Amino acid sequence: MFTQVEKTPAQTEQMSETRLIRYVDALREAFEEEMARDPKVFLFGLDVDDHKGIQGSTIGLQEKFGKDRVFCTPLSEDAMTGVAIGAAIAGYRPIHVHIRMDFMLLCMNQLVNMAAKSHYMYNGQVKVPLVVRTMIGRSWGQGGQHSQALHSMFMHVPGLKVVAPANAHDAKGCMISAIRDNNPVIFIEHRLLYSTEGYVPTKSYEVPLGKARILTEGTDITIVAVSHMVMEALRAKKHLESVGINAEVIDPITLWPLDMETIMQSVKKTGKLLMVDNAWLTCGASSEILTRAMEMCQEEDISIPSLARMGFAPTTCPTTKPLENLFYPDARSIAVKAYQMTQGKKAKTWEPPVSANTEIDAFKGPF
Amino acid sequence: MFTQVEKTPAQTEQMSETRLIRYVDALREAFEEEMARDPKVFLFGLDVDDHKGIQGSTIGLQEKFGKDRVFCTPLSEDAMTGVAIGAAIAGYRPIHVHIRMDFMLLCMNQLVNMAAKSHYMYNGQVKVPLVVRTMIGRSWGQGGQHSQALHSMFMHVPGLKVVAPANAHDAKGCMISAIRDNNPVIFIEHRLLYSTEGYVPTKSYEVPLGKARILTEGTDITIVAVSHMVMEALRAKKHLESVGINAEVIDPITLWPLDMETIMQSVKKTGKLLMVDNAWLTCGASSEILTRAMEMCQEEDISIPSLARMGFAPTTCPTTKPLENLFYPDARSIAVKAYQMTQGKKAKTWEPPVSANTEIDAFKGPF
Amino acid sequence: MYDQIITARLYKTMLLIRQIELRIAEIYYTDAIKSPVHLSVGQESIAVGVCDALEKDDIVSNTYRCHATYIAKGGNLFEMMAELYGKATGCAGGKAGSMHLVDIKNGVMGASAVVGTTIPVATGYALAMQNEAKITGKQRVVVALCGDGGTEEGCFYESINFAALRKLPIIFICENNRLAIHTPLEKRWATDQLCERIATFGIKTHKIDDADVFTIRDTMVNALADIRKGSGPIFIECATYRWLEHVGPLDDHKDDYRNTKEYQTWKDNDQILRLGKMLDEKTRIQLEDEVALTLQQIEKFAEESPYPAAEELYTHVYAS
Amino acid sequence: MYDQIITARLYKTMLLIRQIELRIAEIYYTDAIKSPVHLSVGQESIAVGVCDALEKDDIVSNTYRCHATYIAKGGNLFEMMAELYGKATGCAGGKAGSMHLVDIKNGVMGASAVVGTTIPVATGYALAMQNEAKITGKQRVVVALCGDGGTEEGCFYESINFAALRKLPIIFICENNRLAIHTPLEKRWATDQLCERIATFGIKTHKIDDADVFTIRDTMVNALADIRKGSGPIFIECATYRWLEHVGPLDDHKDDYRNTKEYQTWKDNDQILRLGKMLDEKTRIQLEDEVALTLQQIEKFAEESPYPAAEELYTHVYAS
Ligand SMILES: Cc1ncc(C[n+]2csc(CCOP(=O)(O)OP(=O)(O)O)c2C)c(N)n1
């Protein structure tokens, strides 16, 4: 399996004991603990109670909590999202699951017109404590309709929170926070992260929404990466080390609200910000983070650092492997970009070695 | 009525004769001319054939072109969008109408998963020449679900074009271009623009998609404004003139593909860019335009100009007038912002006079 | 036959709705209400027949045409009027306006301006109540109202299927005025067999053609008894007629998109007139006076209430 | 009874589908096909019974489980196999993969990986054909296929209503294998009365329980004749059984989410076996040889074709 971090920040930060477990199991623990703690929490969606249990993340939960609290639904994403909202308004804490983020396009109306607006529109009379789990697909020919990462659409809308943890520790801690949060939280998982392992405390803990994490410290450039791109950025950091460049890698974890303070502290130190999104660029998280960085510098009258971004190619995602590989940023392309930013345009070109086999190549399903 | 421009660029640019007509009538002319020209063009959607005819923009069309080419539908936004896509794939050129942009959240799946992707996913075998008309609401208590401007969600998705003309001339010319375009075009109208008048050529013409327009030349600051905010920006320019500041106002017209060249030429001249979006800021058109401006400066090694943005407050739109007024940027707040940008932070405060009655106050429906 | 007490109560509530809405129409020209208003004038018997059968802790979910049900369910009238005026004392502090009246305390769960979208939300509320009843032993019920147009949205069928599948404690009510804005049913429905269709989901259905407030109430009483025993969802289609324009204060029969003879038939069938005649005059006049007084009070309250302060723009974006 | 020519044709096409899919399953472990494959093994009679009745310029729209219909409708087999291999010579140049086979020339309008979403698109295509027929005088027909799961999406009902309302030349076919991934029908449908429900839209319906390829074909022939005369839409529900796992090359009956006895019943009812027995041996062997040869050829073509060049990533984002 692909272990993400040798020394996870989780490990040092938490006082309690930790174990090395998979992202998907960390999620499962969060559900199990929170459902045991709070009878108002329930989990539903297509396939949550079959023998595969959403890649294992829901296995055993129906046996433990019964069919009222863990159940599958018809294929009706729009209404089922409304159902989740209604139950949340009634005081429950639903967790609704979509096995692909692409399918959330079917329930945008409920999420944007209803979930995001109810608390404000009703002037606080109503709360919508809802978690919408959704998975970004990638690799093995998922293609145009099974690979989209649409977080910027949700970041755009006041009233929604958006979180996209990239390791097992944050997956569990953010899920617990999301379940306890009184707002609709779009919880973004990534198919390729599920089998990655990380150190996770044995005791329950929250990872606060709205707080970024510095994954590795560095002095030469700040790389902010989202979701699965965190893994690529950490690999890129290794490449960069081999040529004496010391990158600080930051995972915003929560995409909305954004913790720009942590990012800017780093950028002030390094003078360079490379934002690597796991999504298209236009009107994306990348444009927002770069714009805010620029605005904050102007505000404080400091000179604007070198800013750049990477993300999906501006195309639909193709299925065939050679084109799919080009569609995504990877450790090497990130390293090269960071190299150019630190060495200046005239630096000689550099080709990092080809990466070893990663979770991307290893993935062959199940989908 | 509120005439938008004294000397419209349309007038000087076009060789043919012009008349002063309303935005909504300019649209109607576009439909009538294109439907007469091309039998494959048809127009459908809720209410297109009632006696009010989408604020008048479709009146008389059913009488002229028959019920096969102009017809209303059941309230089924999702499927009707699919129907439009299917007809487009079959070689027709549908124009589908939504009287509120908010309702497009019901058909995001069809627009993003189907319309935007078909041409690419089928490697060119299929084309989707589709126009989706959609209207931004504002004023008179439209509230949270009748006032949204979601263009950034569509700009985010490769395969869609997005256009938001702000005057009668561009409304007609862009509509003609959109109908003739072989891609899905999201055509954004604004309720408050419908009754504004502009000079429109008597002969048919296209306003090319992807080309911005400099509305008024200036030397001190570039103001880029979207949709109805163009009117506010033009009023702000007047305010600024009274204190000796000369603003260049640019309407991008097409939001995707974006004409950054025109914008950057202006910014290089003025050294200042204020982007006034008619939408929320986060992951919006404003972040994209500012980010691109910054990227282009870095690319060309020129120092980054002063960049700023304004848009909707980061809240749901409230209905009550006093709060609604605060939700939107207006001529005065734009002027003040531009003033600060040109005069520096230490400049003494300036309060432009209260604006005369505008189309915003005049609006009382019909909705 | 209904006793005088119930008749009086139904009459008063229908009259209250009618008078409040006609007063809204009357003062609309003053621009005190800066909000699109979708009036239910002529349709009152549905809201009243339905809500009179409910208990306070039962729930209704509404469309943008929500005044009638809000009033019938016992929503706070002062807060309603203040909301229309955009005042801080409104049920949503002026943020929601006419299309989104809410009063959770009195079982009004809100309303949406996007047609159909409250149907699944109400269904989810019913799911919560079904679970809740397993603990409390008391089965509260949700009523989800929608127009004929609302039944054309996909989420209507999705909700119906889910509610039937899980036997949820919900009553779906279609207020069928055969119009969506100006478009008649015939241009939107392939056939008129809505109840037959819903029945194929294993749901008991009722079609009420004459808007008789007693029939509606009786149907509800029986439906509620069944549902509280666990029957699962029930569907009621009520024919009705919208007297005024789709949105706004006016009579628009001059616009000639609908039949004035039909209008007359429905006016002759007006349930307020009918019940008024069933009451003794003293009672009737007393009720009318009470209604008139309430009207004055709520209007005064709305007028005199302050607008929300500027900082309210930024409150309640996120719940703490 | 069907004559030998038709029987032979149906047999051959079903066999072709079966063999191509089994071959896909066989070579899947080599990773030559880097794509999720949703095989129709066991369900072939629907695709073949349906498409055999169509003309070349009629259109089918598909779900992600689209190999069978693509083949039955006459989609180019070389381009199909190359598409699965992700090659430049594929029907979509490698950009679409197994879930989105397309061949407009042969009337395969594409397929979606998002359940239900092709149903309205097919409906729109039918609308275009209805208009086109007014000029050409020839009524082409669209066939919209979906699974039992697909009928749970709101857009299914929205499309059905619209198609019935406008009497569109479309046949909706539900391939009811009673499974959505691993979830049985009973957990998704409130009742099993789909045909009854669709009938309330004024649509003629047919329920075929045994997957008999001749019955399916006959039903289609009659339906097409009616539709070409302007009858409006027709709905056909075909029971069937998926032999292999939802996605991927394996038999997953060991996973114990479904009934092996049912599996055996369906295997005994295999239409390929049945028709094979109806043919004289010489014909059968000849057809089998032809199929085997085709298989070899298309596999070779796919293997030998080049991958798309890097710059193909950026082509066809926008149409010119
Ligand atoms: C999803 C959506 N589509 C369109 C509209 C525009 N619209 C507002 S009211 C209405 C008619 C709805 O008719 P019906 O459901 O019968 O309710 P009624 O107004 O007759 O009470 C329409 C089409 C909307 N608000 N929401």
Ligand SMILES: Cc1ncc(C[n+]2csc(CCOP(=O)(O)OP(=O)(O)O)c2C)c(N)n1
């Ligand atoms: C909108 C949507 N929701 C969920 C999925 C995940 N999913 C893929 S196939 C499938 C089952 C569909 O069942 P059915 O329509 O009966 O087709 P079958 O696979 O049986 O042929 C599901 C739920 C999807 N692709 N699209």
Ligand SMILES: [Mg+2]
């Ligand atoms: Mg109606």
Ligand SMILES: [Mg+2]
């Ligand atoms: Mg199935």
